[in-house]
Amino acid sequence: MKVFVPGDSGSLALGAEKVARAVSERGIDPVRNGSRGLYWLEPLLEIETDEGRIAFGPVSEKDVESILELKSAHPLYLGRTEEIRYLKNQERLTFSRIGITDPLSLEDYVSHGGFSGLDKALKMSGQEIVQEVLESGLRGRGGAAFPTGIKWKTVKDAVSERKYVVCNADEGDSGTYSDRMVMEGDPFMLIEGMTIAALAVGASNGYIYVRSEYPHAYSTLVKAIGILDKSGYLGKSVLDSGKPFHLEARRAAGSYVCGEETAMLESIEGKRGIVRAKPPLPAISGLFGMPTAINNVISFSSVPFILSNGAQAYKDYGMGRSRGTLPIQLAGNIKRGGLIEKAFGITLNELIFEYGGGTASNRPVKAAQVGGPLGAYIPPSLFDTPLDYEAFVKIGGTLGHGGIVVFDDTADMMKQARYAMEFCAIESCGKCTPCRIGSTRGMEVIDRMKQGEKMEGLLRDLCETMLSGSLCAMGGMTPYPVLSALDHFPEDFV
């Protein structure tokens, strides 16, 4: 009997290790797959049958014996995994293998379509690869939504003895975990995407900068890189192409602003993570002064599908200038939290109520913060907004990295606004005054508003100064959560 018990940290945090041990004690060695992303059902145990995989969840170690015995007659039986509605209605282009395969089995990876993008890329010129990515419409999934193909073209066209590809795996945004799921659940896909990028731009060396809060992801990546080094996918000559690609995972050290790309480069170089002024663009002068292609985990991971299936197949999904799919992460006070990969265009209503089932507390939804700690608090009256970069800008928000954090009616928006300022004060790199000092002032002003003083005008002025006078989005977007809280929930500020 083949049994699957996820080994990603999201499942481990819910007791998957004990479940896996209980399975082993019954003489079956479970496959430790990644998570399917149905976290309210984790630990999710699956059994392979002639009709496909069947699922049980959420499982605790004491259920294991009866599940293995009763199978579909067990009360925790959920039917065929693929038929679970939450999963069935998704468009999993990037997450197609996650939760299905053993993350560190090269055999699994290849038999599920892995490396078919790289195979194609090896037969193409750098220019052709860049063109394919450009045509797919892929925009960076780390937050800024810059077209990936344009960035790669700049690096490709830069003349230099050495170039780098760097993966931003700092995933600092609260409410997001898609990068983590990829690194723990399908690390070869990320590495394949980075290798294709290296071929496209002519880079010989790469780094993955992984946040220190993700020890599991880091150790999975180190193992994955080791496996690919040994089997000739990485190293001196990628699959005997004569083109080198040396890859290394590096640990970050708990600074949110090091997710900003130039601060990240400083950090990899061994310095304090202070944001650099642009220009020069990292694509021209990046890591150790060399042209560097920097992308988010999901951006790189979207590339193997694009190469393997063609730009058009990816571009066919989405709306407006937001092409392809977005791995959306439901978080906070939500009944069915988890990962939903869907084409752009789906609305917050569908995500929060149809997929998420509303709040876990069974109370009315008050707000959703979309796009991490620098994202706006959005009221239910705007939940018909489609997930689309431009549509979110229009309502004063950002899609960021695709995290949605739901709050019920007990949330205090003045407190959330104060927290946004506090977080900025803790994490500011200190380079610009509006960010460094303004955030601390912001906390003080909100504290005084709490005491009954009328200071809304001053708070708005402060936000204005931060918006216009900050070098990066840390100071420049902290006003988003603050102003959206003020605008949509004025009653919480009196």
Next chain:
Amino acid sequence: MTHEETVTMIVEEMRSLPGAMLPILHAIQDRLGYVPKEAVPIVAKGLNVSRAEVHGVLTYYHHFRQDPPALHMLHICRAESCQAVGGDALAEHAKNALGCDFHGISGDGSFSLEPVYCLGLCASSPAIMLDGEVHARMDSEKLDSLLEEGK
């Protein structure tokens, strides 16, 4: 081995890495639990930078500690997703149970308490990390029993 010897060995082993500073500081903290004062001049010399530079990096990053931690390390997530489901109350409970504030050590000396800003477990908030092991859907009772096991 003295701390100096351990640090010297790590520096020798890793100094040739490009951008060796963070990997070295990580390796020191992995081994010793913190980065002791004595490490700073050794790292500086090995990397050919000033002590002030090493000190600057060490103090810039939240992850690095300059004092020995307690036997157990408890990280509690303070970020928004966890706030939305009682994270603040959980943090208050932990402070009371341990008799210390964030960045402090519990009254009985067995736990260090640190904040963390998201563990990527936000689908199952609130979340904590105890000695590198993650736990989600936390509440005060579950936390108490984990702390009890740790003592």
